[in-house]
Amino acid sequence: AQSVSQHNHHVILSEAASLELGCNYSYGGTVNLFWYVQYPGQHLQLLLKYFSGDPLVKGIKGFEAEFIKSKFSFNLRKPSVQWSDTAEYFCAVGTGGYNKLIFGAGTRLAVHP
Amino acid sequence: GAVVSQHPSWVICKSGTSVKIECRSLDFQATTMFWYRQFPKQSLMLMATSNEGSKATYEQGVEKDKFLINHASLTLSTLTVTSAHPEDSSFYICSAQRRDSYEQYFGPGTRLTVT
Numbered sequence: 507a508q509s510v511s512q513h514n515h516h517v518i519l520s521e522a523a524s525l526e527l528g529c530n531y532s533y534g535g536t537v538n539l540f541w542y543v544q545y546p547g548q549h550l551q552l553l554l555k556y557f558s559g560d561p562l563v564k565g566i567k568g569f570e571a572e573f574i575k576s577k578f579s580f581n582l583r584k585p586s587v588q589w590s591d592t593a594e595y596f597c598a599v600g601t602g603g604y605n606k607l608i609f610g611a612g613t614r615l616a617v618h619p
Numbered sequence: 620g621a622v623v624s625q626h627p628s629w630v631i632c633k634s635g636t637s638v639k640i641e642c643r644s645l646d647f648q649a650t651t652m653f654w655y656r657q658f659p660k661q662s663l664m665l666m667a668t669s670n671e672g673s674k675a676t677y678e679q680g681v682e683k684d685k686f687l688i689n690h691a692s693l694t695l696s697t698l699t700v701t702s703a704h705p706e707d708s709s710f711y712i713c714s715a716q717r718r719d720s721y722e723q724y725f726g727p728g729t730r731l732t733v734t
Contacts, residue, residue, distance in 0.1 A: 538721050549623075550663075550712070550725040557721060596662060604651055604670075605721040607714075609662040 508533045510599050512610035519587050519617050527582040527613050529597030538600035539580040540607070541571055545593045553595070556580065567591070592617045622646055623715050625726035632703055632733055639699045640729045642713030648693035649715030653723060654686070657710040669696050703733040 513528035531537065541553040554565025561573040571582045580597060597610040622645040632638050642652060651670050655663040667683075669675040669690035677683045685707075687699040696715075700707055710730050714723035 542725075549727040550714075552722065552724075555722065600721055604668050605716065605723070606653070606665055606668060607663075607723060608665070611662045 508599070508601065508608050510597055510608050510610040512595075512597050512613050514613045515611065516614045517616070519615070521589055521617055521619055522586050523617075525582070525584040525587050525591075525615070527595055527597075527615075529580045529582065529610055531578050531580070531597075531599045531608075533578075533599060533601055535601065538605055539571075539573060540598040540600065541565065541569070541580070541582050542596045542598060542609075543593045544596065544612075550596070553582070587615075587617050589617045589619050591615060621724040623649075623713065623724045623726040625711075625713055625729050627729060628727060629730040630732070632731070634704055634733055635702055637699055637701045638703055638731060639697055640711055640713075640731075642696045642698070642715070642726055644694045644715040644724070647715070647717055647724075649696075650693065650718040651716040652690055652696040653714045653716070654688060654696075654698050655712045655714070657712055657728070659710075663712060666698075700731065703731070705733045707731065708733045 509532050511530045539556040542550045543553050544550050556563045556573045564570045569584050595613045598607045624643045626641045654666045657663045666681045667675045667677045669688045671690050675688035690696040712728040714725045716723050
């Protein structure tokens with residue numbers, strides 16, 4: 507069965523620290539990859555996406571992610587986090603003609619000033 | 620652009636009654652809409668995929684007679700929870716996708732509480 511694993515359920519960082527959130531998926535075919543963010547009390551917003559091409563993709567707010575096909579991974583990174591990055595982050599894999607999304611369990615990030 | 624709304628944002632109903640949740644794409648035409656369910660502190664689970672003018676496709680384990688989905692126009696999909704029970708209490712989220720696009724835009728969600 508298809509699945510998405512996010513290794514860190516809860517991450518606590520100080521401002522200016524670097525961030526890396528792991529995401530691995532299991533699916534044998536072609537996938538589209540996404541990272542979504544959910545700020546407290548708000549709806550899901552797209553951070554970045556990968557469909558094809560350059561495996562290093564840049565998103566909004568200084569986030570980037572790297573697709574490593576051989577490792578079935580799509581890790582999210584940010585060199586220096588801010589307090590406003592406190593949110594829940596979801597990795598998602600899209601498959602099939604309608605791009606149905608399978609979400610990881612999410613990672614709660616808390617950034618302390 | 621690409622705004623998706625849901626109505627109501629929260630609803631409380633009694634066990635045995637039915638509740639309808641609306642999902643609208645406000646500034647684009649959504650040929651495909653998705654319905655998800657999110658339990659507290661858990662991830663989103665896809666319930667069904669609906670395409671305008673055709674029957675919804677339900678994920679394994681989702682009762683199609685309990686969760687009725689209608690996608691009557693390119694801007695509106697509805698989810699009706701029939702004969703709701705307390706175990707149906709959850710956060711229901713919809714998303715909308717343009718034709719030939721793989722990007723989903725999410726609504727703010729509807730909190731359903733069944734008493």
